[in-house]
Amino acid sequence: MSLSDLVLSIADNKQMLGLRYAEWATRAPSLEADIAAAAMGLDDLGHSRVLYGCLEPLGADPRGPERESDPASLHNLAYFDDPWTQWSEFVAANAILDTAFTVMIEACVGGSAEVLQHRLRKMLMEERYHFLHGRSWLRSGIDSAPLNRAWQEAIEWFGPPDGDTAALHRQGKLSMGPGELRARLEEQLETKATHADIDWKQWDGVRRRGSQGAIDAHTFGMLRGLEEKKYAPPTAKPTPL
Amino acid sequence: MTKYQRVSGDAVEYEVFARKTRVEPLHQVGSVVAPDADLAMAYARATYDEERWCEMAIVRKDDVIHLWSPGEV
Numbered sequence: 001m002s003l004s005d006l007v008l009s010i011a012d013n014k015q016m017l018g019l020r021y022a023e024w025a026t027r028a029p030s031l032e033a034d035i036a037a038a039a040m041g042l043d044d045l046g047h048s049r050v051l052y053g054c055l056e057p058l059g060a061d062p063r064g065p066e067r068e069s070d071p072a073s074l075h076n077l078a079y080f081d082d083p084w085t086q087w088s089e090f091v092a093a094n095a096i097l098d099t100a101f102t103v104m105i106e107a108c109v110g111g112s113a114e115v116l117q118h119r120l121r122k123m124l125m126e127e128r129y130h131f132l133h134g135r136s137w138l139r140s141g142i143d144s145a146p147l148n149r150a151w152q153e154a155i156e157w158f159g160p161p162d163g164d165t166a167a168l169h170r171q172g173k174l175s176m177g178p179g180e181l182r183a184r185l186e187e188q189l190e191t192k193a194t195h196a197d198i199d200w201k202q203w204d205g206v207r208r209r210g211s212q213g214a215i216d217a218h219t220f221g222m223l224r225g226l227e228e229k230k231y232a233p234p235t236a237k238p239t240p241l
Numbered sequence: 242m243t244k245y246q247r248v249s250g251d252a253v254e255y256e257v258f259a260r261k262t263r264v265e266p267l268h269q270v271g272s273v274v275a276p277d278a279d280l281a282m283a284y285a286r287a288t289y290d291e292e293r294w295c296e297m298a299i300v301r302k303d304d305v306i307h308l309w310s311p312g313e314v
Contacts, residue, residue: 032273032284039287133283140276 001164001205003113003173004058009075009157009208010101010108011051016080017098018044019219023083024090037090040130044098047123057115068224071214077153078211083219088142092150095134095189100154102127103176103184110175111168135189144194152196157208158182160200254302255281259294267298 022041028034055061066073079097084090105123108116138147158178159165169177176184186192203210214220252274258267270289275281278299285299 030274032275032280032288036284036287039290129283129286132279133287136275136277136280136283 001168002058002060002062003108003111003116003168004055004060005062005075005206006104006165006168006174007051007054007058007108007116008062010104011048011055012075013077013080013097013101013157014044014051015048015223016074016076016215016219017093017101018042018046018048019223020080020084020093021090024087027087028090029087036133040094040098040133043126043130047126050119050123054115054119058113071217071220072207072212074215074220075207076215077157078209078213079150079153081213081215083216086143086146089146091134091137091142092146094130095138096147096150096154096185097157098127098130098134099188100157100181100185102131103181103188104158104174106184107169107174107176107181112172131188138189148194151194152198153209154185155182155193155196156198156203156210159205159208160203163200164205252276255285255299256302256305257285257289257297257299259289259292259297261293261295263295267296272302273299 018041020041021037021044025034025038025041028037055063064073077097079093084093102124105120105127109120109124111117158181161178163178165174165181166177168174169180182193198210204212215223253276254272254274255278256269257271257273259270260267273281273284273288275284278301281299285297289297
């Protein structure tokens with residue numbers, strides 16, 4: 001896996017995280033939390049745009065035409081495959097997965113790729129507020145199931161001890177390898193990762209996840225603009241540019 | 242003092258102050274309700290980020306000390 005593949009994975013995951021956050025903009029436990037969900041959703045969707053824009057300068061855009069038709073070609077974690085039904089799923093994603101992505105972005109900013117050093121720095125400033133939000137809600141206590149799942153998927157996403165992330169670290173393209181990323185995440189959250197039993201043989205190194213599956217059809221259709229067509233009047237014709 | 246109940250326990254009100262440029266004073270722009278300062282910071286930034294700002298600060302409403310208004314007995 002190249003650095004471009006890793007950046008695409010961050011971008012796809014941030015895009016899905018942003019969409020899932022936005023789905024809670026009218027369902028969070030308080031008006032303030034509604035607004036925070038909307039704001040963080042916008043932030044992460046914006047971050048994904050910046051990250052997609054880094055692919056070409058990095059020299060190899062790994063996105064292929066299959067992304068237009070196959071939801072399983074997107075490199076998002078299984079955690080984002082379906083809309084969250086519980087607030088605790090939101091909190092676990094906010095505290096653990098969002099912070100895991102931030103830690104990886106720190107590793108990119110500290111690495112040797114100049115385009116990432118320059119373009120990703122502002123994200124780290126915005127992510128400080130996501131972190132405060134997630135950590136505070138996490139401290140208030142949540143169900144263990146989404147928490148364990150988020151930890152498992154974060155550690156899987158960092159990659160195996162001797163895999164591609166470690167190689168990118170050795171090459172200087174990332175300032176942290178899998179072990180350092182995990183330690184940094186634990187340090188940030190002031191807690192140890194819950195026990196994760198990972199079978200790296202089953203791990204998909206391209207999508208950086210241990211299970212199969214893909215985002216739901218509605219979300220994929222919306223991403224591709226297919227849902228938009230449902231709301232167009234039957235007589236509507238595309239407006240010439 | 243209004244008591245706010247939240248899932249994580251009692252929440253308190255924080256006043257939010259901001260300024261657009263360094264040369265102007267901080268203005269009160271609103272308030273947020275949160276159980277702790279971390280969440281209040283996140284809520285303040287999310288809620289009052291629509292306008293440009295160079296400094297934003299929050300203060301627990303309980304910590305604001307009011308003077309007597311002129312003529313107040």
